[in-house]
Amino acid sequence: MEKFKLVSPFTPAGDQPKAIKNIVEKYKKNAMNQILLGVTGSGKTFTMANIIEKLNIPALIISPNKVLAAQLYSEFKTFFPHNNVEYFISYYDYYQPEAYIPQTDTYIEKDASINENIDKLRLKATSSILNSKATIVVASVSCIYNIGSPDMFSKSCFYIKKGDRINRKELTEHLISMQYDRNELDFSRGTFRLRGNFIDIFPSDSDFYLRIKFSDVIEAIEKIDPITQGLIENMEFDIIYPSTHFISDKTSIEKAVSSIRIELEGRYRELISQGKTLFAERLKQRTLYDIEMLLNAGYCHGIENYSRHLTGKKEGERPLCLLDYFKDEYILFIDESHVTIPQIRGMYEGDRSRKKTLVDFGFRLPSAMDNRPLNFEEFEKIRPKTIFVSATPGKYEMEISKKEITEQIIRPTGLIDPEVTIYPLKDQIKNLIAEIKKVIAKKERALVLTLTKK
The missing domain is CATH 1.20.5 (Single alpha-helices involved in coiled-coils or other helix-helix interfaces)
Known part of the structure; x- marks a missing residue:
């Protein structure tokens, strides 16, 4: 089995060694829910990385938004340069969902701008999960949305190797069934082109394209840089994954x-x-x-x-999402859980309300209601052993984790939080001015933060 290899100039310090040891031991004793309660700056990400290395199992890290997900992705890429660290967030730069406003008889067609690079990273994330045990996926809460069947996605993969007896027509038909488009002019991700006795294929999850050379059999598989057109690698075999997650034969x-x-x-x-x-x-x-x-x-x-019909699922049956791609044991980290958990709870109802209007007014079949995110109960049923990571865990995490709470208070740097003094409401302005004068006398500066709403 492939192993995770953590690369860092630092070693665990402060409360990190104790936190890593406690969480790993409790995980191995089948603790379903744990909390890593760490103050800001205590190195919770580094602790998570060490836990993954010691358990040596795939990991999914769910973050509350794209910005934090990108930050975590960057850090984990640095910690695990020799392993698969993938990124799975919504691929829309702009998204206006399909909707209908009955009060004004206004139909709003779905309008979206897809970020091609993020689409590539999403496809790479799912292909890595299927292809390698040593995989970490950093995702936003959009990972609980329906993305089609992992079994169909896996079944549609095309394994090619030198010496295979396959002709151009067969390979072309297979590529089309995987949602690849033939394009001789604009050769880009998700397309292929024919050139004499070879086919160029640009996989949707890659920055490079493949050149397959034929006679009666596959003579060569070359990985080529699309910018320089230079040969990067002569390959013995490769796996081509579908161009989209929603794939059907x-x-x-x-x-x-x-x-x-x-x-x-x-x-x-x-x-x-x-x-x-x-x-x-x-x-x-x-x-x-x-x-x-x-x-x-x-x-x-x-x-x-139409995913319910394409996957053969029953009415009301839960959709398939990123979590379904993990077939074997894996660990789930919910980062900033006090924010992430409420988001997961609320996504289902918001989606359902919009779709119900579309169904009621004849824009969609009722089965469209099953193209949705997981509801919270469904998420609870399919999630694996989970570590909730937060400086201020919510009521839900505290209740289900019971006593499985590991504190990380002492920072690796040894820095402690400044002393906080709470004054009564009475004479607050007078007291504030007095405190500011003390600061000015020391030739220092003061910052006053106040609420902007009553």
Whole structure:
């Protein structure tokens, strides 16, 4: 098994050695929930890195926002330069979800700007989880959203090696089924092009492209820099992963289309019986267009709204998310848990409210409601052993962790928090001015922080 190798000029100090030892021992004794209660500046990230190295199992770290996730990703990349450290956040630079405002009869079409680099990193994260045990994924709370079936994603991977007997036509068909587009002019991620006796493939999770050379068999697999066009490596084999997480084979699409038609018929009759002819016709027109796209292209705009049909799941069954890609034992860290846990709790209801309006007014089939984030109860059922990391843990973490709390108070630097004096409300302005005068007399400066709202 691959091993995690922590690289750092520092060694654990302050309360870190005790915290690492306690958490690892409790984990091995099957403690399901633990808290790492560490003050700011106590080196909680370094403690987490040491725990991962000692347990030597994959890790998922959920952060409350993109900024903190990026910071953690950068730190873990530094700590584990020889292992897979991946980044999984929402890939939208701009996102306006599909919505309908009945009061003004306003339909807002989904509008989004996808960050191609983040999309690449998301795909790389899932492929790394499937391909290597020594993987750390730093994610935002968006990791609890539906991203399609990991089994279908894994099944659609294409393993190629030198000497394989495969022709250009077969390889081309396989690439198209994985949502790769043929593009001879704009060769970029998720595309391929044909050149004489070779095919160039630009994997969606890579910065480099592959050149596959043919005769009767695959003669060479070359990794090439798209900027310099220089050869980076001659490869014996490689795995090409799908261009998108929402991937389906022909059989799955045919089954899904049949299921979508049945749901459409039922919902159409229901709306007609309620006298909502406009809504019924709108739903029929939109859904039949999507069906046509699925049958002809294997994909349609908003395909995620049909994920229940494509994955064969039952109504109300929980969606598949990033956590489902971890098939074996892994550890979960919830960073800044006092902020992250409430976010996870609230995501389901916000999504449901918007989608219900779309369904009620004939913009989406009811099955679109199952394209959603996990609700909190579902998240609780599938999460593994968890370390809640916070300087101020919330009520929920304190209750479920019981006595499994490890404090990290003494910083590696030995610095302590400044003394805090709390004065009564009476004469606060008079007292404040007196304190400022003391500071001025020492030729020092004062900063006054106050509330801006009553």
